Amino acid sequence: MSATAFLPSLPAFSYSPDTAPASAPAPAAADGFRLVVLATNWGFSGTHDEFLKRAKDAGYDGMEVWWPGDAAGQDALFNALAKHKMEVGFLCGSGSSDFAKHAEQFEAAVKAAATQQRQRPLYINCHSGKDYFTFEQNTKLIEMTTRISQQSGVMVCHETHRSRMMFAAHVTRRFIETQPALRLTLDISHWCNVHESLLQDQQETVAMALARAGHIHARIGHPEGPQVNDPRAPEWESTVKAHFAWWDEIARQKKAKGEVMTVLTEFGPVDYMPALPYTRQPVANQWDINVHMMKLLKARYGK
Numbered sequence: 346m347s348a349t350a351f352l353p354s355l356p357a358f359s360y361s362p363d364t365a366p367a368s369a370p371a372p373a374a375a376d377g378f379r380l381v382v383l384a385t386n387w388g389f390s391g392t393h394d395e396f397l398k399r400a401k402d403a404g405y406d407g408m409e410v411w412w413p414g415d416a417a418g419q420d421a422l423f424n425a426l427a428k429h430k431m432e433v434g435f436l437c438g439s440g441s442s443d444f445a446k447h448a449e450q451f452e453a454a455v456k457a458a459a460t461q462q463r464q465r466p467l468y469i470n471c472h473s474g475k476d477y478f479t480f481e482q483n484t485k486l487i488e489m490t491t492r493i494s495q496q497s498g499v500m501v502c503h504e505t506h507r508s509r510m511m512f513a514a515h516v517t518r519r520f521i522e523t524q525p526a527l528r529l530t531l532d533i534s535h536w537c538n539v540h541e542s543l544l545q546d547q548q549e550t551v552a553m554a555l556a557r558a559g560h561i562h563a564r565i566g567h568p569e570g571p572q573v574n575d576p577r578a579p580e581w582e583s584t585v586k587a588h589f590a591w592w593d594e595i596a597r598q599k600k601a602k603g604e605v606m607t608v609l610t611e612f613g614p615v616d617y618m619p620a621l622p623y624t625r626q627p628v629a630n631q632w633d634i635n636v637h638m639m640k641l642l643k644a645r646y647g648k
Contacts, residue, residue: 377603380646381406381467382639383434388614388631393425400431403636404643407432409470409609412458423463433464434560434607438472438509444482447475452489459497466499467607468560470530473503474510480519483510491526502559504530507571513539518550521557528559532611533591534566541568543587551591558595561608563588563638572612574619575629577637589645596646608642610635 384400386393386408393410400408407426412435413419426433435458439450451471458469471490474483487503487510494501503520505511511520511529514536520527531554537543544551565576565588573581592608599606612618612634618627 374600374648375603377605378600378648379605380643380648381432381605381607382642383407383409383432383467383607383609384635384639385609385611385613386410387611393422394428397425397429397431401429403639405431405639407434407467409434409436409611411436412454412469414454419461419463426464432467434467434609435469436472437469442475444478447478448482448486448489451486452493455490455493455501459493459499459501467605468500468502468530469494470560471501471503472506472509476508476510476512476516478510484520484523486510487520487524487527491524494526500528500559502528502530504562505532505535505554507535507539514544514547514550514554518553521553527557529554529557530560530562531555531558531591531595532562532564533588534562534564534571537566537568538571543568543584552594555591555594556598559607561592561595561606562611563592563608563642564611564613572617572619575634576612577634592642592646606646608646610638610642612638 382405384396384403384405384407386396389396397408408431410422410433413422422433437451437454437458439447439454441447441450451473455469455471458466473490474486490501490503493499503511505517511517512535517529533544533551533554540547564571565573565581565585567573567581567584573584575581576585596606612631614631615625615627618629618631620627
């Protein structure tokens with residue numbers, strides 16, 4: 346069976362995984378559209394140079410990586426990006442539980458990543474706030490990133506990630522309704538886990554999130570976890586279809602507007618990857634799965 350044989354065209358967010366009808370052929374993309382698929386170095390123990398060579402050889406267009414906080418780390422990253430002629434998106438955030446310290450660290454990272462002159466990033470993806478910060482505190486963080494984005498011209502997106510401010514669909518909806526400039530990194534695998542569903546009962550909210558998606562994290566989640574063990578396994582077919590239905594709608598909107606569509610293949614290592622007990626042996630190969638996803642995405646959305 347070919348890699349895309351089980352991915353028929355699906356409607357965006359009104360579907361039954363078992364009986365999804367085919368949708369009409371997608372219209373031609375407007376000028377300016379292009380697909381950029383990025384690799385994650387999450388779980389990779391080598392250097393940036395080694396990682397980018399492997400990613401480029403596999404067919405990736407670039408990488409997403411945490412913004413380096415020191416000059417030596419920045420030099421190593423930017424030199425490797427230039428050597429391999431690869432694009433980049435940066436991750437920024439803070440782990441502090443103290444709001445004032447969190448806001449200070451977060452702003453410093455976003456500002457540095459957005460204003461550096463070495464290589465313009467495709468976007469900045471934020472691990473934003475905390476799920477236990479107040480709505481008003483998290484709103485201040487969004488307003489800060491909006492200001493930096495408007496000043497720098499670099500798109501800043503807030504990831505739908507567990508433990509962060511966008512951890513759940515209904516919570517994110519309130520930010521969408523009150524922050525017109527908000528852009529999301531849609532990692533909908535987290536919401537599948539948080540809501541223990543494929544979100545069939547929150548379709549209006551999901552549609553709002555799809556319309557605000559600036560960037561995608563292409564990991565397949567399910568009602569009991571943020572990552573299936575292997576998306577190539579037939580038992581996950583309906584779950585894979587559900588995720589591609591959401592991504593299809595983002596692609597439709599990006600093509601209609603002539604915007605760049607950036608996607609990160611983000612299947613992670615153990616413990617995101619299920620492992621055998623005692624040995625912690627991963628049940629599947631992280632790199633192979635991410636390359637499989639990259640090829641599916643390029644075949645489905647490439648111009």
